[in-house]
Amino acid sequence: MKKTCKPAMLSRIWQASRRALNLEHSPPQVFACSQWQHGSQPVTSYLVYRWLLFLTVLSIGISSFACQRLPRLYKGPKVELNYLKWFIYFTNWGYLLIVLQAGLALMVVHRYRTQRSFNIPCEDGEIPMPRRQRTPLLCRVYWLAHTVATDLAFVITVIYWTLVHDPKIHEINALNLLVHGGNSLVMLLELAVTAHPVRAAHALFGAGAGLVYGVFSCFYWAVGGTDRIGLPAIYPALDWNKPASALGFVALCAAVMMLAHGVATVLAYTRSRLAAKLLPTRAPADRLTLPTH
16 A cells, blocks of 8 residues: 555655646736736736836846946956956846846737737626636746846845955946846836746746856866956856865855745735735636636
8 A cells, every 4th residue: 555655645746846847827918917907918008117127127238248347446467358258247147137038028018918818708798718728938938037037136136245246346336236236126126017926946947047157157167267357266256276165155146046036936925915905806807817737
């Protein structure tokens, strides 16, 4: 009897884990709408918000790349600035994800902006009825990008201002504040406005992205890569000449990433509960929303 129950229990655990980690959610239109609207199609104000946010973060990202220069307080040997080294920094990985998720969100809104609901007839007219369907690839990629961008933004802000920022080298200017503080503000705004959920199990995606960057930094060091002023470590705390210290830093970032995702999950849950209280009257489509799994 025990031999029969054990495989069945393991199978149930495996199936539950797969459901928690997948990127399926019904109805998929929730990815195109704001938490603070009625109906199942994106409203004009949300479309305007998506365009403004995308153009803003894109402009900041382009400025961050185009306005590269050596630190004003740098007094080391003269070096030739390599613009392509902008892509080796964790901060810029995180900001690229913010731009990506903003662009994908805009595409999702435009997709569902003109799509008609699936309707069924009734005595009083037609009631929008969402179908149970597989979440479109565009929505799944957007959800993944949004999740990882949120986790990375919070971690980058915390780690930069506590462990990386050196007032003797790094000056505090508008661009520095935007990419190391504005990034978290953008994702907090996204958590407050969007309607799709944040799943606790998806913390593994953000932690995985942090580990991928750790592997990249080790490979970059191994092939002789240097930072923008010629030092062998991209970040002082991520110096692979001291492997124990570097591994500890990667582990710390992964742990903080999990904590950051927990904060995002709580904020998203609080947003949905608050919206349910402030907007008690829902359109028929909202009352007919299918379960998550």
